[in-house]
Amino acid sequence: MTVVMISGASAGVGRAVVRRFAGPGMKLGLIARDEARLEAAAQEVRAAGGDALVLPGDVADPETSERAAEQLEAAFGPIDIWINVAMVTVLAPVARTTAEEYRRVTEVTYLGTVHGTLAALKRMRPRNHGAIVQIGSALAYRSIPLQSAYCAAKAAVLGFTESLRTELLHDQSAVTVTMVQLPAVNTPQFDWARNKTGHRAQPVPPIFEPEVIADAIHHAAFHPRREYWLGFSAAKAIVADKVAPALADRYLAATGYSGQLTDAAERDRPDNLYESVPGDVGARGRFSDRASGTSPAIWASEHRDALLGLGALAATGLAAGLLARAMKGRRRG
Template sequence: MPQQVAVITGAGAGIGRATARTLGRAGCDVALLGRNRDRLNDAAAELRELNVRTHIVCVDVADAKAVDQAAEEIEETLGAITLWINCAGASVTGQVAALDADEIRRATEVTYLGTVNGTRAALTRMRRRGHGTIVNLDRLASLRPPPLQAVENGARAAVRAFSESIRPEILHDGDRIHIALVHLPSINTPRFSWTRNHTGKRLKPMGPVYEPEIAAEAICRAAFGRERDIWVGLSGVRNWALATFLPGLSDRWLSGKGYAKQMEKTPVAGNEPDDLYETVPGAYAAHGRFDMITRKGMPLLLTSRHAQLATVTGLMGIVLLALRRRRD
């Protein structure tokens, strides 16, 4: 495989940190982007133990100009960017009526516009050579977008629509640039400890919880396998079916259980730090505090090829059934 230069945003902790390790073991040179220089240095030190060339850029992904300058700096240091993984995000949790407009704007800028800025910076350079891969992250479809997370749900839906809109543009221009979407369930990362929280209680993941290495594996499969979409686990398929055929029931369930399943009974202190505007100090790595409840096995990874096969199989079944009835 030719030498790959991978850029990862949000690389200091969580999914970004796990993805950096996975790509490093795969033989990539890795550029680490994030706001916390200490955590980026820790991540780079891990990679250097694997003899991986690294480059650190301390940057806020909501700043389009800074992200573009970071991309230029990376190409001057490591070489042509071939992979770009947008893992950075920020959120605010609580009922929309209780949120401040500036909080909503800031969370949307980091999660959605941060992905847009990273994608644009990557596209600008990949189009010089006509090839490359960009991976963006989406939330796995559930019964309905859960309450208290309207800001992140909206940002991730925007990321999904943005990514899908780019694909025909790339085909139109004839570039061999691949845009992949990885649809993730709850992942055990430190974000539950540093998300701005208006609920009054400590946050916890909802539904099946997986370790960040599972997300990193899915991201790498999307990147190297040139998959259009990857869905992690089967719960998203099940919940999509329930939401489609029983929408009223799903809304009622989320209005009750959907609240309780996202919060612990322990109240939070009013002065706990969050990362919405400034990075949270401390030594955070890939994992959060939910190792005891995470699923340790590798879940089923459904790709767009599986979805196409299932669709074709279903259509063939319908046609065969219709032909049989016609003969009868």
């Protein structure tokens, strides 16, 4: 039996993660604001042979995570894995984003992760057992225009997680913390995130289906390491910011607006910044015609150690072959 807590479990990547973990012997705790969507997610878990506990609440409130942890362990036993997925965002230039909007995105996307992590650590550290998975983004490293609140929150998650990791190493704790940096994903967020641009939003290609991301998160939970960079696009953004940040600034200044916005107008629709938007939309958004259901780069990231081992073995074999050929030539001489 494996007990897993998932925040942001009712839609998008979180919903895909719920489906990926569902199965015989799996006991899932599901946190999100929309109770009806959580009930639908729980039914999917039960239909797959697992069990689920619906735990409605807003992760911006630290009591939500603490209460959820108490209830999940009372129902199913010690938590083995905690996955922090919950997020909100605002699409707008900095000058048009209010202080309250920045506060709200920070409270959910950053502090929600902190609250979940604290609740997990409170239980995992005394047992010296457990895995925490933080859902990050390539934007934690390389900020883009129109998403300053989200980029800043994910950067804060990165800083928090790196500090925590060093402390766990110092304490020689067996508790692991892994951060998974996401690329663009086909989720419903583009139709319910607060958007003040006047144009309909879209993810910047290449776009991946949430099931691909959920597979990688599942792998990370059971094969923890420092970080996973999902997809070549995420790796490219992270490395580009390290190597040539000023060039990346200019590139994004030229392409960052048009890449995220369509020509279609969008005004006066509900958003989920403070309240959830009704309706069970599942995991996917409206971009499946442009989204990929596979990723060789993600597979390579998951199997990095094996590939490095094969590379070393191949290099050793090549070196041995060259040495044998040289020795044979020397004997002939």
